[in-house]
Amino acid sequence: MLITIIVIIGLSVLIVGHELGHFAAAKLFGLRVDEFGFGFPPRIAAKKWGETEYSINWLPFGGFVKIAGENPESDKEHATSNMGERKHLFHYQPAWKRVVVLVAGVAANFLLGWWLLAATLMMGTSPAVIVAGVSPNSPAEAAGLRAGDVIRGFKTTEEFVAFVGANRGTEVAIHTVRGSGEETFTLTPRVDPPAGEGALGVQLAETGAPPQGFFSALWEGLKSAVYVIGFTFQALGELLRNLFSQGRVSADIVGPLGIVAVAQRTGSLGIAYLFELLSLISLNLAVINLIPFPALDGGRVLFTAIEKIKGSPIPRHIEGMVNGVGFVLLLALMVLVTVRDVVRWF
Structure with missing residues (x-):
């Protein structure tokens, strides 16, 4: 039970870390961040510091960030914003700034994965x-x-x-x-x-x-992180080929329940092994979010690139609709994988 709780906390830290990447980049560019949430609603409590409301929510798995002007739903709210206000809204920013904010979550997951690998090497196993x-x-x-x-x-x-x-x-x-x-x-x-x-x-x-020194662990951890990223891209390519050629989801894919089950076995070996598993999950999150699929960071970067190439923005309602469809498909995949996890592990 203790290992399960530690794993859930660890996975939440990885997701919150991803959102912190978006948050930090938005703040760096002077964008208004309306809310940073720990967990998902319904809300338990909230406190406003400056222009940002920080909330704690009942569903503890992960977190979220609301950047002003990021979603199509906020267009009406900000349609009459004056020029002074627009410089703080996401969709009025130059394309390169929007891309930096979008990929900052990926960068955060890479850094977390690297540092966790380094910590594993420093502890030894x-x-x-x-x-x-x-x-x-x-x-x-x-x-x-x-x-x-x-x-x-x-x-x-x-x-x-x-x-x-x-x-x-x-x-x-x-x-x-x-x-x-x-x-x-x-x-x-x-x-x-x-x-x-x-x-x-x-x-x-x-x-x-055996445990390694600080600088050696950082360097070896960085090399391992880069290797994992490359290997994950290869595995992802193979997975997509099987999906489109055979119409099935690989049996090697696991969802949150499967991750917890695997982590229970891994955690029984010691905290260093659990850190290593969390580092691999973080690096996988970085790769997955780079996929140019609607609702993922990579998909939104693709929309921004298309806008830059064609010289005009894609209508916000179309972008919102495509991202909505992508979200539904991802949710359906998650449900499918979770059901299979229940059958396999429980």
């Missing part, structure tokens, strides 16, 4: 032996071991293999961490296992790394 796979019809499968289980009491695969080898034909207890709980499995290593399977029928992996 404890050595652990993990079940990477389970062979069919093996003692491990019969006992209930699963990929992702962390085997307690052993720092290296060599130690565990030696323990199993010394107890062939004898019943042994294997203590593991799964999700946020611990489990013990009783099984008997085979004396004469099939070739390539081993006495238990498990594939093993090791994890863990």
Whole structure:
């Protein structure tokens, strides 16, 4: 339960960090920010400092920012604004300023991902032996071991293999961490296992790394962040190809519930591993928001680019309608993935 709460808080920080990027860029250019919300309505409380109202809301997952003149709905409100007021409204800004405000959230997620990776490297990760796979019809499968289980009491695969080898034909207890709980499995290593399977029928992996210094961690974290961004773009391209060629959503995609389930297993290894997972999520958020799809930051940048090329703005009602359709499609995808998460993980 504690890990679940930590994960939800961590994911909220990533989303609030994204919105803080938009907020900071808007303030930098002197734009009026009407509201910065922590969580989503209904509202619990609000306090106004300067021209911005800061609210705390009941739904704790994430946050939002309302920049004056950002949405088509605000056009009527600001239609009669004088020239002095217009310099503080989003849609009266030069294209380059609007693009900077739009991509500032992406930049914030990249920075968060980088810093979390650096923090992970500075903390180091404890050595652990993990079940990477389970062979069919093996003692491990019969006992209930699963990929992702962390085997307690052993720092290296060599130690565990030696323990199993010394107890062939004898019943042994294997203590593991799964999700946020611990489990013990009783099984008997085979004396004469099939070739390539081993006495238990498990594939093993090791994890863990010694802590690094501050500057080394920053540099290595930056290199890792850039690599993750590149890899995510490749994976995204493959996902879109499968979506359009086969008409299906990849089974590898998970929603919020799936992320929490994965994080429970990851968090059981230690806080450094949880930081690493959150860094990957933050970097993935950066890439996803760059996609030129309606309702995403990348889609709004595309509208701005089209406006710059054609020399006149796209009618606000058309932009609003397209973004609305995009939002509905994204919401439908989220519902589909969440339902699949429930079936898969719960």
